[in-house]
Amino acid sequence: MKIAKILNNNVVIALSENNQELVVMGRGLAFQKKVNENVEQDKIEKIFELRSNELISRLSELLSHIPTSIMKVCDSIISVARCQLGELNENIYIALTDHCNYAIERQKKGLAISNTMMWEIQRLYPKEYRLGLEGLKLIEQELQVTLPIDEAGFIALHFVNAQLTGDMPIVMEIMTIMHEVMNIVKYHFNIEYQEDTLDYQRFVTHLKFFTHRMMSRNTVPNDDISMHIVIKENYPLSWRCAEKISQFLLNKYQRELTDEERMFLVIHIERIRKKRRD
Template sequence: MKIAKVLNNNVVIVHDEQGHEQVVMGRGLAFKKRSGDELDPALVEKTFALKSHELSGRLSEMLSEIPLEVVIASECIIALAREQLATTLHDSLAIALTDHVNFALTRHQQNLPIRNVLQWEIRSLYPKEYAIGLSALDIIEKRLKVRLPEDEAGFIALHLVNVQLGSEMPAVMHITKFMQEILHIVKYQLQLDYQTDALSYNRFVTHLKFFSQRMLGKRGVYSDDESLHDVVRDRYPEAYKCVEKIDRHVMKNYNYTLGNEERMFLTIHIERVRKETLALGEKDDEA
């Protein structure tokens, strides 16, 4: 394994047997080394092989400035997220999360905490990601001997949501805020006490994630078939009245009008939530 470029004593760029660029890290692996020198594989602690040249370039620049311990802690968090979420996470997470953790540690050292104004919403809407965020704080404390505030669990959770939705961080925060607005409308219009572990609630939240992306991106769903919409409207009048209120809200605040297909799907999800919430509430009363 030959060194293509030395970034610092702990980070170098190499090319694998197929000529693909890799970024490798290890304590002191590049000490007194130059481009063209052989690299001892035994010293390599972490290898990054990003598919995108742009991402690889950004990673190289970032890793040249961030302590190895921070990178390893971030990789432990990503490994936990892959296991807990059982999904493929885009390469960009390695860059975004490592950079965020390093910045959070710097702010903590300088006594400059940032309050997460969406903390409650994140914990409520993305419970799996938030749980990983809390575990991430434990990982950081164990490896780096620093306990970050719980607000950071929410920020880490947003990074995980971001990479799953394929959106930029400001867009994800906007989506989260919008979803919470819709949930509030449904809750108070129908006088519901959400059962957040109920299947219907989780399906509704999942639907809202993608509905929010479409709405904020002005990408509506339209259909010429009015028949099914009319059947759903007539069968579930309470849920449909709620959707009409949602329609007025998004028109007033986001200049977006719901199409009939979107109204139909929202009505179905809201009705499922309404029925299951009421049924679970009755069981609790009986107990």
């Protein structure tokens, strides 16, 4: 394995025997080294063998300006997640490491950000949220930085996103269903979406995750029935729209929504509807 590019003393781009680019990490791995020299095997701590050259390039750029300690702890978090969630998109290495690096920087400056989707994340993605909590513990243990609980939700969303990828036909079908649902809401209330608003972005994010669950047949079980009743009574217009969506999905995709799924749809639809009214 030969050095192709030196990013810093601890990270290099190396070429394997079959000429594949690898990102290689290790304390002092590149100290006093030059391009085309062999990588010292006993100093290697981690090898990232990504399939995409673009991801290799982006990871290289990221590792050139962040501490390797953050990359190592994020790699540990991802390894734990893979054991519980299965295969994850390789982009998680860039996305999660970049996020955690900025989260740690913000925390040191006292600039923590609140997660407005915490309630939904905890209920819709409990497994990913628990992994987020484990991630916070690892960061505290390895880096001596205590991040706020909101970050567990952000980490959870990175894991959800990493599970959403698939072959192009699957991606296209997800986009089609999202578009169909958004059109039902649009024409039901005769509204134009304000795409620059936070409520619209939340709606789109929710629909992406919702559609993926629908296609993978992962239902959200009914939980607090009393909450469903409260939502239905307080937001009757949005509830009726959600029922129309539910009927559409049943007729076209043979997918019946639980009351829990319908409730979350109502909450997002109501935000969109109120924005139009305001």
